Amino acid sequence: MYRRKNKGWLKHLDFIILDLLCLQVCFALAYFSRHGFGGNPHKVIYQNMMLVLVLFEFIYAFFLEGYKDILKRGYYVEFVSVVKQVCILELFISFYLIVVKDGDDFSRTVLFLLGIYQLGIGWMTRTLWKLHVKKYQTEEGNCSLLLITTSKMAEEALKRIRENNYQTYKLSGIVFMDCIKQEKQYQNIQIVLEENMTEWVCKNWVDEVLIVLPNDMSFPAKYTREFSEMGIVVHYTIMQDGLTQSENQTAEMVCGYLVLTSSIRIVSNKEYFMKRTLDIAGGLVGTAITLILILFFGTYYFYKISRTDFF
16 A cells, blocks of 8 residues: 655644744744733634634635745745735735724734744744755665666666655665676665566565656566565656556655655555555554453453463
8 A cells, every 4th residue: 555645835844843833932922022921811712723824824815825845945035034924914814803803902912922933933934944854855764776777877866866866765775777787786776686676576575666667668567466476566757668557656756866665555545544444443442351351351361371282
């Protein structure tokens, strides 16, 4: 089973959550800066505004695509983006206050301070988080990846994988389809011979396969069938000719390449979430049944059985 990678605004869910937290913190700072820690007869309006900020963040992320290409932005471009967000936020809140007729009871000072605080704290939070993400961009992850390429394309392929890894893949081996390398390793990665590839995959831990070949070289279909039978996910670069058609295929970006991913079963995030929920629910039900049996029969029954009774 293979889960589709997040697309659209889900790709930047971490930035969305951080921005939402920043909005709430900035709103709290603006409120206490104006009203202090004493009582406020119109505090219900400000409590409702916290929910309005959540709605605004959803609209900004989903409809306005405020986080598109956020990792590619520089400091100045990111600052301009935050300025636009603050302007839209001020207009959105003003429109809301007019519609619900709460403008007279809502402090303008809080409104302006919210924009000022969000401009500084929001920009700083985005910048620091992008530095954190880029710091771990080249680090290895837990998903074992087998690279299949040629001697001429190997260096560029490895460079792309390492620059676009984001703690996802760990290179376990590399296969050269155009020649037989005498060395055992290439850039500290184990070299696997094409003739021994299937056997090597059976004996070693491999989760996914990335195929990066030139246009004039096709990948043998027998290997694809064997990988599919073993439950291994296969990523073909789109420029690869001679791809086998399958119902369980999807196009996505993997390690900087536009690829066609093939697997026994490709699930969406919704399906993956439902499966994990059912797994947890099944575990809780099993635990509850075990506790009930212990209450009825006692622990003595479980310890009374000798080892030989199981054979």
